[in-house]
Structures are given as C-alpha cells and as structure tokens.
Amino acid sequence: MEATAARAVEIARASARVKREDVRLAPEPAAVAEWTTPYEVDPFTTSVEQNLDLLLKVDAEMRAVAGVTLAETGMNFQREESWFLSSEGADIHQTKYSTGAGYTAYAFAGSEIQKRSYPNSFGGQWQNRGYEQIAEMRLVENARRVAEEAVALHHAEQCPQGTATIILDGSQLGLQIHESIGHPIELDRVLGMEANFAGTSFLTLEKLGHLRYGSEIVNVVADARQEHGPGLGTFAYDDEGVAAQSTPIITNGRFIGYLSSRETAHTIGAARSGGTLRAEGWNRLPMIRMTNVSILPGEKPLSLEQLIAATDDGIYMETNKSWSIDDKRYNFQFGCEIAWEIKRGKRVRMLKNPSYSGITTEFWNSMDAICSRDEWTLWGTPNCGKGQPQQVVGTGHGASPARFRNIRVGSAYQGS
Amino acid sequence: MLTREQAADLFDRIRRYSSADEVEAIFTGSRFALTRFANNVIHQNVEEENSIVSIRTNFAGRTARATTNQFDDGSLRRAVAASENLARVQDPDPDLLPMPDAQESLGKTGEAPVAPPSRFFEQTAAITPADRAEVVKSIVSIACKHKLTTAGIYSASDSREGIFNSRGLANWHHQTLAEVSITMLADDSSGWQKLNSPDVNNLNPVRLAETAAQKAVESADPREIAPGKYTVILEPAAVLDIVGFMFWDYSGVAILDQRSFLNDRIGTQLFGENISISDDAAHPLQAGPPFDGEGMRRQPVQLVENGVVKRVVYARATARKMKNSEYAGKVGLIEPTGHGFPLPNEMGEMPLNVVFGRVENPRSVEQMISSTERGVLVTRLWYIREVDPYEKIVTGMTRDGTFLVENGKVQCGLRNFRFNQSLISMLSNVEAMSTPVRASGEESFDMVAPAMKVKEFNFTEATKF
Structure with missing residues (x-):
C-alpha cells in the first residue's frame, strides 16, 4: 500500500514537469454516507436455473417463427460496491445494483440480414434496480411479435431518401440525446481534454446561456438523484464525493448547463461541481460522465398513438440499429431496425433500413411535439466509452416519443 | 508481477480445489502506465499493476467460467466453486469438446508453427513516469513551435498471458508495448498520428508530432x-x-x-x-x-x-x-x-x-x-x-x-x-x-x-x- 502511494506521488511529480497552473478544486463539504440502490428483489438471490428457463422460453418463442435464423437472449446483473475516502474527510460507501435483459431475432434471406430487438437493441433495457425489472419487461410475451417483425422486414419497402417528418420512439430518442446532447455538454470535452480520442465539442464556453439548442419544447436535465428514477446514472455521490444533483441543461430550448467536476467548475464560473465525475472501477481515474441526461416529457397529455394520429405524412422509426456522430458532435446519422410510413394519421406500410441524419442544433430546433409522462421511460445505455485508457460506464436517458420536421432520411443507403 | 512459475503453482492449487472432470486457468497480468496530455500540459497520469485468473471447469458437456484477481486460498476456492456451480446447472452442450492437450494444441501437423519473434523488450518495460513526461515535453515543444495545441497519450505496458489445463497444456506469453498518439489542434483544423510497438525504439514521437503538426497547419481554413x-x-x-x-x-x-x-x-x-x-x-x-x-x-x-x-x-x-x-x-x-x-x-x-x-x-x-x-x-x-x-x-x-x-x-x-x-x-x-x-x-x-x-x-x- 505504501509503495503504491509512493508511486502515485512519483507520477504526480512527473506530471508537474509539463504543467501551466495548479489544479483548482471547487470546495465540497466532506460527506460521510452509506447508500444502496433501492431494490425489491436482490437479483443475486435468484437462481441461475430460473433465469436460464426464462431465457430459453424467449428463445423458443423466437425460433418458432419460420424465417428466424438466429435468436440471441441475455440477462445481466451487477452489484458494485465502492468506498470513497479522501484526505478532506469524506467517507462514502455505496452499493449499486443494475439489471439488464433483452433479446434479438435475426433473419437472413437472399442478400439481406434483418433483425429486431426487444425492449431495446445492444443488450436490451438496463436500469439501476433489482430483479423486479425482469418481471415488468414482459420478455416472453413480446418475443413472437419481435421475431415476426424481423422476418416481415424482408418483404417491406426500403425507407425512402429525401426529407420527411419523423417520429422517434423513446429508446431511439434516448440514444439521440446521449450522442447529440449528453456528450457535447461534457465540460472536459469542451476544454479539450478528450481531443485526442473522444473528441471535443461544438458547445464552446461562450454559448452557455445564449445558444438556441432546440425548440421551445426541448427541456433537458442531467439528474443523478433517485427522484429522477432508477437510471444507470443514478447514485448518491459521484466518484470525488460530490452529492448527486439535478442540473438544467436546456430550458425552453436554451442551452444553460454543462456537466462539470470540481476541477472544471471554475471555468464556467460555478462555485460547486455538478457532481458528474465517475470511474469505471477502482483502477481508473474518474472523469466527467453523463449521469441521467433526460428530455422532460410534454406537459399536455399526448400518447404515441395520438401523436401518430396528428401526423399527416411521416415516418415512425423504432429501435436503434446504427449510430455515428462527428468528433465535435455536429453531424450525426442514425439507423433504426424498423419503421412505418404514416399517412393521414395512420401507420400504413412497414419500411426497412430506415435512417435519418442531420446537424445537432438544427435537429433539436425542428422538434414540434413530444409525448407526455405516460410514454416516458428512463432508458439505459450500458456501453458508453470515453477516456484513455478507455472506460465504459452506464448512462441513463429519459425520453418519450417525439416528432421532428424536415429531417433528412434514407442517406445511409444513398449512392449504394 | 506474476511469473510463469507462480502461475503454474497457482494452477496446481486450483486443480486440487476442483472436482470437475477438467479444469483450465487463464492468467493475465500486466503493469500498464499512461500519461495523457491536452492543452499542452499533462492532465492525467496513471499506472496500474494487476493479475487475474479466470477458471473454467468441465463436467460431462457442461462448462462455465469464474474470475478473480485475488490468489489467496479462500479466493481461489470460491472462484473454483463459482465456476463449478455455474457449470453444473447448464444443459449439456453437444458441441463442447474435451480440453486440448499439448500435442493437439500444435494443430493438425503436430508440429509447432513458426514461433513469433520475442515481443518483450527491456527498454520498453523500464519506461518511468519521468521518461514519459520528457517525451510529452518534446511533443509540446513541437506544438508550441508551430503555435498549436496538442493532446494525446504516451503509454507503456509489460504484460503476461498464460493458459494451463488439466490435460497438461501449458502456454505462456510475455510482451511489452509502447504507444504514442498525438493530436495537434489549430483554430479550425487538426492533425493526428498514432503508432505502437513492442519495442519503444520503433517509435519516434518527435517525428510523429511533426507530421501531426504539419497536417494541422496545412489543413487550416x-x-x-x-x-x-x-x-x-x-x-x-x-x-x-x-x-x-x-x-x-x-x-x-x-x-x-x-x-x-x-x-x-x-x-x-x-x-x-x-x-x-x-x-x-x-x-x-x-x-x-x-x-x-x-x-x-x-x-x-x-x-x-x-x-x-x-x-x-x-x-x-x-x-x-x-x-x-x-x-x-x-x-x-x-x-x-x-x-x-x-x-x-x-x-x-x-x-x-x-x-x-x-x-x-x-x-x-x-x-x-x-x-x-x-x-x-x-x-x-x-x-x-x-x-x-x-x-x-x-x-x-x-x-x-x-x-x-x-x-x-x-x-x-x-x-x-x-x-x-x-x-x-x-x-x-x-x-x-x-x-x-x-x-x-x-x-x-x-x-x-x-x-x-x-x-x-x-x-x-x-x-x-
């Protein structure tokens, strides 16, 4: 232990050979606390046999559909126990639980591989909860429909290329928030600390308080508190001992907040860190990470079906298939697993290979409707990578379906 | 850091603790250090030493794995038990094969393929925090010369990987790796270069920095x-x-x-x-x-x-x-x-x-x-x-x-x-x-x-x- 501490001092002294000014940490009261993720059922008290049985039922449902060529199911439970002690007097012990599950049906035929996932792609839905989440997901009940959709995509029309009104389901909107709001508001990116790897940000400091990020109905918060929900970014204290907070990021379309740390708070004139410093584990240096970066639901009651009914001509897209955005977070392109054309307020034909693209601020300024709280889900992104050496952490993104006007669609297949 | 002999001793203990038909252990150990810089200063500097053993057990067509980075008797016994308990509840997998022995591991010809050259270099393993800081300083000086801002990493590792199984297979690999990645930033442009090698002498951070700087300068406006x-x-x-x-x-x-x-x-x-x-x-x-x-x-x-x-x-x-x-x-x-x-x-x-x-x-x-x-x-x-x-x-x-x-x-x-x-x-x-x-x-x-x-x-x- 002493040798490790001595080595840390040696490394810190080496860092000082190439520096300009001392680190300035925003003050923070030293907390002494004990916290555990609230849960109803500890997932580690459930049997492996019970969980295998559930996954095999899902597998059987999917493989019963003719045309399904591969079925994948998975379930994941994590319990992470951490102690944070500092020379300032902090002594914080936290135990975090997370639960995730999901599945995908693939259908290969001719010259196409199509797939459908439930409840989300790339591992399903994840939250900081106990086993009760598994029961609520209705995994078996949805498996056959999802598999049938994978096969049906082979007979669907290709998503058109051009400009269209689009409606995104909540899970896709959650990833859109992650990539085009969550990452650009990371203050370390803005300050250039990620320039060699994850990139920088178009949200330079002078834009704070001034930039029209989105339309009037775009309201986004970064909220790590339990009151926001059991997201993958929910905790009591971050990894430098700062209590969980809710920070307004975009209010009525205006950009008003960054994700910050004790070291970076002074660069935006903040007296205190926003409490977003997180590490992948004991052997990684914590860095600014998203907590739960969520768009607030619309205040007036509006269901997805009502939103579709209020749309004369558009495309409804569901479940992410591919995602890419430039290193300043301007230009993005997303592909979804499935879409339906909307004509005169009704879903009509299914569309395959849907995609849309655009520029971040233009996109958020084109949002003209968002569904209300009943449609809002706190989605989990378990695989957010950042930093060197790279760290992967989970983030949360609350979203309900929303509508966007004049969006470029189909460009993923343009020219092919 | 974990040696082949220590790993072999640990595997003997793991075998004794297991009641499975077959046992396999994969060992990984490394010392990894990375200096990260941005805005022409070092802003992150880390070093880690860790060793892990991942234990797989086989019971009549059932297999599972458990992993730990603690090598005391109690921890090894718990990892073996976790692997066995997970294996026992699986349905038998008709595709699962017995573990390979040393002869089978050589492939169809039964002869060892051409061995790779040594990938361990003392000079890479000996890189210190001060050495890394000096390299970063030289990169920053190039950035300053061109009126640019630089960001990047300089890292070095000394890693070992081994696999042992109860059919007598025992393989061990020891290598080093040094890596440099450099971004040079101007007002509206940037340039980048990256290279790694087991032998630090194959890296030329100054030349890479000059190339990245040249790209940033030439792509301006x-x-x-x-x-x-x-x-x-x-x-x-x-x-x-x-x-x-x-x-x-x-x-x-x-x-x-x-x-x-x-x-x-x-x-x-x-x-x-x-x-x-x-x-x-x-x-x-x-x-x-x-x-x-x-x-x-x-x-x-x-x-x-x-x-x-x-x-x-x-x-x-x-x-x-x-x-x-x-x-x-x-x-x-x-x-x-x-x-x-x-x-x-x-x-x-x-x-x-x-x-x-x-x-x-x-x-x-x-x-x-x-x-x-x-x-x-x-x-x-x-x-x-x-x-x-x-x-x-x-x-x-x-x-x-x-x-x-x-x-x-x-x-x-x-x-x-x-x-x-x-x-x-x-x-x-x-x-x-x-x-x-x-x-x-x-x-x-x-x-x-x-x-x-x-x-x-x-x-x-x-x-x-």
Missing part, C-alpha cells in the same frame, strides 16, 4: 466541397479502422449463425484481384500471444487470395460443427486454426493478427497523390458503425486531417465528410496500395495494412468543420 463519390487516398490507420469491421465475419460461428457477409460468398471473387489478406500471429510486425483462448497455437491462415475469399478461421468446436453442417462443402478448408475466444462464448473466433498481402507495385502516399487528378486525402476515420451487415455498408466520419488533392498536389484542407461505404465495393475499387506497415487506429485492432487509393468512395454529407 478548410474548404467545404459537395459530398459525392471521390477518389480517396486512405492512410494506413484509416484503412485498418474501416476494414476492421469485416473481420468479425471471418469466423466459422458467424457462418453457422448466418450473420456473416461471407455466407454464400466464400470461394467467389468478392474483391479486386489485388487484394490478399492473411492472419499471421508470427508476422514480425504483429503483436500478441501465439495461442488462442483454449491454448491452441495460432496457425497462419490465408483468408483472401487475389480477391477470392478462401476460408474463415475456426475454434476447435466450430470446426467440428462446420464439418457436419450443410455448409461443409461451401466454405473451403475446415480445420481448427487457433483463433478461438476463451470458452464459453457466443462469437466463436475471429482473426486478430491481420496482415495485408505483399503489394506487387507499391506506391507511397506521395505517389498516390501525384497520380490523382481530383480526390481526397484522408488521415483518419472516426465513429464507424455498421449500416448493412450483408452488403457490409459502414458509416463514419473523416477526422484530423482531410485534404483536397487536385492535379497531383495537396491543395488545401477540407471540412470533414460522412461516408456510407460498402466494404465489398471499396475493396473492389483499390487502384493502388503502399507497402503494408504496422498501423494503429481507434475503431479496430492493430493490423499490418497499406495505404490505399480507392475510386468512387461514397461521401454522403459534410459537417461544419
């Missing part, structure tokens, strides 16, 4: 040109990052699962005749252990020859399953190649030591530029994701040094593009290649890859910088 199909010159890092997305599909399990773009295409002329690709763990420019996740020796495999996909790689169980499948006559040679991931897993295997074949008439990047009437020079690609798994269309962005080439010369920097490009089309449109070099990017694993001049590369949008 970038022009925006309309997206469309352009002739592109992709530097080696850009080539490996984009083609890396197809190698997951050169896998027997991917074929059996019908999720590979090579389904129904092995044996066909898929790419241009100038494209040949192999996997060769012993190649002098490669790195990594010469054995796979079961301890099988990695065999050299010719994946693509003159544009024809010849075969894919196999773990032991995948090879047996493929031989008994409907695809047996359509996938070329089927045999265990030593490319399996540690069991149990759902992906099977993949080639991880990719080497592009010898280029008959190599052209340097400069020669490619001088032979180009109008095109785009690309330093690096970024955020690449798969759009279409069978046509192998991938999307992504250019980054850190994108240039307009006209009349045989670099004319100016360009705003970055988004591409949506089929890898099948791209590798059918290669007009020229450089001599392959060891290259490193951020989207895929290191490779021995050439620069490529490719016609009709599909840029679909431009961004704002």
Whole structure:
C-alpha cells in the first residue's frame, strides 16, 4: 500500500514537469454516507436455473417463427460496491445494483440480414434496480411479435431518401440525446481534454446561456438523484464525493448547463461541481460522465398513438440499429431496425433500413411535439466509452416519443 | 508481477480445489502506465499493476467460467466453486469438446508453427513516469513551435498471458508495448498520428508530432466541397479502422449463425484481384500471444487470395460443427486454426493478427497523390458503425486531417465528410496500395495494412468543420 502511494506521488511529480497552473478544486463539504440502490428483489438471490428457463422460453418463442435464423437472449446483473475516502474527510460507501435483459431475432434471406430487438437493441433495457425489472419487461410475451417483425422486414419497402417528418420512439430518442446532447455538454470535452480520442465539442464556453439548442419544447436535465428514477446514472455521490444533483441543461430550448467536476467548475464560473465525475472501477481515474441526461416529457397529455394520429405524412422509426456522430458532435446519422410510413394519421406500410441524419442544433430546433409522462421511460445505455485508457460506464436517458420536421432520411443507403 | 512459475503453482492449487472432470486457468497480468496530455500540459497520469485468473471447469458437456484477481486460498476456492456451480446447472452442450492437450494444441501437423519473434523488450518495460513526461515535453515543444495545441497519450505496458489445463497444456506469453498518439489542434483544423510497438525504439514521437503538426497547419481554413463519390487516398490507420469491421465475419460461428457477409460468398471473387489478406500471429510486425483462448497455437491462415475469399478461421468446436453442417462443402478448408475466444462464448473466433498481402507495385502516399487528378486525402476515420451487415455498408466520419488533392498536389484542407461505404465495393475499387506497415487506429485492432487509393468512395454529407 505504501509503495503504491509512493508511486502515485512519483507520477504526480512527473506530471508537474509539463504543467501551466495548479489544479483548482471547487470546495465540497466532506460527506460521510452509506447508500444502496433501492431494490425489491436482490437479483443475486435468484437462481441461475430460473433465469436460464426464462431465457430459453424467449428463445423458443423466437425460433418458432419460420424465417428466424438466429435468436440471441441475455440477462445481466451487477452489484458494485465502492468506498470513497479522501484526505478532506469524506467517507462514502455505496452499493449499486443494475439489471439488464433483452433479446434479438435475426433473419437472413437472399442478400439481406434483418433483425429486431426487444425492449431495446445492444443488450436490451438496463436500469439501476433489482430483479423486479425482469418481471415488468414482459420478455416472453413480446418475443413472437419481435421475431415476426424481423422476418416481415424482408418483404417491406426500403425507407425512402429525401426529407420527411419523423417520429422517434423513446429508446431511439434516448440514444439521440446521449450522442447529440449528453456528450457535447461534457465540460472536459469542451476544454479539450478528450481531443485526442473522444473528441471535443461544438458547445464552446461562450454559448452557455445564449445558444438556441432546440425548440421551445426541448427541456433537458442531467439528474443523478433517485427522484429522477432508477437510471444507470443514478447514485448518491459521484466518484470525488460530490452529492448527486439535478442540473438544467436546456430550458425552453436554451442551452444553460454543462456537466462539470470540481476541477472544471471554475471555468464556467460555478462555485460547486455538478457532481458528474465517475470511474469505471477502482483502477481508473474518474472523469466527467453523463449521469441521467433526460428530455422532460410534454406537459399536455399526448400518447404515441395520438401523436401518430396528428401526423399527416411521416415516418415512425423504432429501435436503434446504427449510430455515428462527428468528433465535435455536429453531424450525426442514425439507423433504426424498423419503421412505418404514416399517412393521414395512420401507420400504413412497414419500411426497412430506415435512417435519418442531420446537424445537432438544427435537429433539436425542428422538434414540434413530444409525448407526455405516460410514454416516458428512463432508458439505459450500458456501453458508453470515453477516456484513455478507455472506460465504459452506464448512462441513463429519459425520453418519450417525439416528432421532428424536415429531417433528412434514407442517406445511409444513398449512392449504394 | 506474476511469473510463469507462480502461475503454474497457482494452477496446481486450483486443480486440487476442483472436482470437475477438467479444469483450465487463464492468467493475465500486466503493469500498464499512461500519461495523457491536452492543452499542452499533462492532465492525467496513471499506472496500474494487476493479475487475474479466470477458471473454467468441465463436467460431462457442461462448462462455465469464474474470475478473480485475488490468489489467496479462500479466493481461489470460491472462484473454483463459482465456476463449478455455474457449470453444473447448464444443459449439456453437444458441441463442447474435451480440453486440448499439448500435442493437439500444435494443430493438425503436430508440429509447432513458426514461433513469433520475442515481443518483450527491456527498454520498453523500464519506461518511468519521468521518461514519459520528457517525451510529452518534446511533443509540446513541437506544438508550441508551430503555435498549436496538442493532446494525446504516451503509454507503456509489460504484460503476461498464460493458459494451463488439466490435460497438461501449458502456454505462456510475455510482451511489452509502447504507444504514442498525438493530436495537434489549430483554430479550425487538426492533425493526428498514432503508432505502437513492442519495442519503444520503433517509435519516434518527435517525428510523429511533426507530421501531426504539419497536417494541422496545412489543413487550416478548410474548404467545404459537395459530398459525392471521390477518389480517396486512405492512410494506413484509416484503412485498418474501416476494414476492421469485416473481420468479425471471418469466423466459422458467424457462418453457422448466418450473420456473416461471407455466407454464400466464400470461394467467389468478392474483391479486386489485388487484394490478399492473411492472419499471421508470427508476422514480425504483429503483436500478441501465439495461442488462442483454449491454448491452441495460432496457425497462419490465408483468408483472401487475389480477391477470392478462401476460408474463415475456426475454434476447435466450430470446426467440428462446420464439418457436419450443410455448409461443409461451401466454405473451403475446415480445420481448427487457433483463433478461438476463451470458452464459453457466443462469437466463436475471429482473426486478430491481420496482415495485408505483399503489394506487387507499391506506391507511397506521395505517389498516390501525384497520380490523382481530383480526390481526397484522408488521415483518419472516426465513429464507424455498421449500416448493412450483408452488403457490409459502414458509416463514419473523416477526422484530423482531410485534404483536397487536385492535379497531383495537396491543395488545401477540407471540412470533414460522412461516408456510407460498402466494404465489398471499396475493396473492389483499390487502384493502388503502399507497402503494408504496422498501423494503429481507434475503431479496430492493430493490423499490418497499406495505404490505399480507392475510386468512387461514397461521401454522403459534410459537417461544419
């Protein structure tokens, strides 16, 4: 232990050979606390046999559909126990639980591989909860429909290329928030600390308080508190001992907040860190990470079906298939697993290979409707990578379906 | 740090604690240090030493794995028990094979393939925090000389990997790796270079910094040109990052699962005749252990020859399953190649030591530029994701040094593009290649890859910088 501490001092002294000014940490009261993720059922008290049985039922449902060529199911439970002690007097012990599950049906035929996932792609839905989440997901009940959709995509029309009104389901909107709001508001990116790897940000400091990020109905918060929900970014204290907070990021379309740390708070004139410093584990240096970066639901009651009914001509897209955005977070392109054309307020034909693209601020300024709280889900992104050496952490993104006007669609297949 | 002898002793204890039919232990240990800099200062500096043992047990067709980084008796016993308890509740897997012994691990010929050169270098292992700081200082001085801001990393590692099983197999690998990655930033442009090697003497951070700085300076005040199909010159890092997305599909399990773009295409002329690709763990420019996740020796495999996909790689169980499948006559040679991931897993295997074949008439990047009437020079690609798994269309962005080439010369920097490009089309449109070099990017694993001049590369949008 002493040798490790001595080595840390040696490394810190080496860092000082190439520096300009001392680190300035925003003050923070030293907390002494004990916290555990609230849960109803500890997932580690459930049997492996019970969980295998559930996954095999899902597998059987999917493989019963003719045309399904591969079925994948998975379930994941994590319990992470951490102690944070500092020379300032902090002594914080936290135990975090997370639960995730999901599945995908693939259908290969001719010259196409199509797939459908439930409840989300790339591992399903994840939250900081106990086993009760598994029961609520209705995994078996949805498996056959999802598999049938994978096969049906082979007979669907290709998503058109051009400009269209689009409606995104909540899970896709959650990833859109992650990539085009969550990452650009990371203050370390803005300050250039990620320039060699994850990139920088178009949200330079002078834009704070001034930039029209989105339309009037775009309201986004970064909220790590339990009151926001059991997201993958929910905790009591971050990894430098700062209590969980809710920070307004975009209010009525205006950009008003960054994700910050004790070291970076002074660069935006903040007296205190926003409490977003997180590490992948004991052997990684914590860095600014998203907590739960969520768009607030619309205040007036509006269901997805009502939103579709209020749309004369558009495309409804569901479940992410591919995602890419430039290193300043301007230009993005997303592909979804499935879409339906909307004509005169009704879903009509299914569309395959849907995609849309655009520029971040233009996109958020084109949002003209968002569904209300009943449609809002706190989605989990378990695989957010950042930093060197790279760290992967989970983030949360609350979203309900929303509508966007004049969006470029189909460009993923343009020219092919 | 963990030695082979210590690992062997630990494995003896693990065997004693287990009641399984068979036991396997994979040991990994490393000392890894990384100095990170940005805004011309060191802002992060880390070092880690850790050793892990991952224990797999077999009971009559059932297998499972448990992992720990604590080597006291109690921890090892708990890990063995966790592995056994998980294995016992599995349904029997008809494809699971007994663990290989030392003789089987050598492959079909029974002779050890060509051993790779030593990948351990004392000078790399001895790099100190002060050494790393001095290198960063030299990079920063180059940035200052050009009135630029720099960001990047300089890292070094000393790592060991071993596998032992109860059938007498025992393999050990010890290597070092030094890596430098440098971004140079100007007001409206940037440049980038990255390289790694087991031998730190193969890195020249000052030269890399100068090249990155030159790219940042020369791409200043970038022009925006309309997206469309352009002739592109992709530097080696850009080539490996984009083609890396197809190698997951050169896998027997991917074929059996019908999720590979090579389904129904092995044996066909898929790419241009100038494209040949192999996997060769012993190649002098490669790195990594010469054995796979079961301890099988990695065999050299010719994946693509003159544009024809010849075969894919196999773990032991995948090879047996493929031989008994409907695809047996359509996938070329089927045999265990030593490319399996540690069991149990759902992906099977993949080639991880990719080497592009010898280029008959190599052209340097400069020669490619001088032979180009109008095109785009690309330093690096970024955020690449798969759009279409069978046509192998991938999307992504250019980054850190994108240039307009006209009349045989670099004319100016360009705003970055988004591409949506089929890898099948791209590798059918290669007009020229450089001599392959060891290259490193951020989207895929290191490779021995050439620069490529490719016609009709599909840029679909431009961004704002």
